[in-house]
Amino acid sequence: MTKKKRLKKLRNLLLEMGTGKFFYRLERSGKNDNVEALVSVINMMAEEIEEVHVHQGYANANETIKHIVVMHFMFDAKGKILAVNPQACNLLYYVDEDLIGQPLTLLLDENTSKTWEYYLECQQEDNSGENAMQLTFKTKAGLLIPSACYISVINNNKGHEVEKILTVVKHSKKQVALEDELREPALKIYDSEGLEGEIAVEKPMRKKVRLTQDDIKMIEDARSLMLNDLARDFRPLKEFALQLGTNTFKLKYGFKELYGISVYRYLRNERLRKAKVLVQYGDNPFKSIVQLCGFKSEAHFSRTFKKEFGLTPTELRNKTFLNKD
């Protein structure tokens, strides 16, 4: 592919992102030049943004409701496309006549074509119904859409397979959602007047405290401090907040807003994550893991661990050890 063509694809991807579609990706070449570096950063950025869309925390707090973009494909037993919804044609830049009667591999990148063909082969022997797999679609213009796909088999009343349906769900934004939201309070006022005749205006919801850039920076610092020093005891929170130059309320509230989880729960999860890796793959005595990960005591560690993973640390270590042999 020439540089010009690659840049053109890059431009197309940025245009798509501009309209709120962050699920497109650029195809990678084996080159190692500036364009390729740009392609790789933009792909990574798109991955990050796509994730933010799904995240319910602060990043989305002022957003309108997310719109769900779906692609549907219907196949016959041989994997030829029987029908497709217009939305999918739009996203893939095809018209439906191009697609009907064609194998799905026409729309997939090289790697996942193999995954799909392998799936179809297995299906002929063992028709097990529901399936989930990761496939990468390729638009007519060459942009990629990596997607989690759900495949269901539709049977007729004799239990014979008739068709397969493949569904892809994506997140995006649409202004319509905002308009619906705006309309909502007005309707509520109307309803309450009609019923009660006295309460005309709904109590306004408690307004969300806005986080400033400095607050966000402070909370990000709090997170890295905790991650870098899981062994430390962060209680009382008041002292930790003071160290960060803020107050307990802002730290607690802001953390929850930004990461969707409370400070202590986050700390607990990260401690457990670290401990799990150390239990599974390290050979440190549990006593040192308890210290390294900041648990209060071995008993506390063991209990929390079992609650989270369903196995005690000893059981998990033995299991990993046996699997290795």
Add this chain to the structure above:
Amino acid sequence: MIDYTENNYATYKIAEGILYIRYHIGVTIDLHAAVKIVEERLSLQKGQAYPALCDMRGVREVKKAARDYFALEGSVLLKAVAFLVEPSVSEVISKFYVLANKPPIPTQAFQTPEEAEIFLANYL
């Protein structure tokens, strides 16, 4: 003591207190690969923490789930990480990783092994 191992993604070697990881040319790292890579590393380390020199000049792509895994689980038992990179692709991937994932251990990218080793010497 075994101080060398290899899998589909990388070769690992421990020498003079430094763990050397060299990724194979053209690898794409997804979550599955990241888990394997960390597992292999930890089984070689046998519970010891090391500074690591990670030659990622061959890496073509690191997916989001893998980046997240490296920044958390993947940093266990490492004192510091020096990436060995070259322009343009591996350099930019390492920059993005350090900026966006904020790994919990000292992490820097270098273009020569000598510079990387000087950096790691602080963590021996």
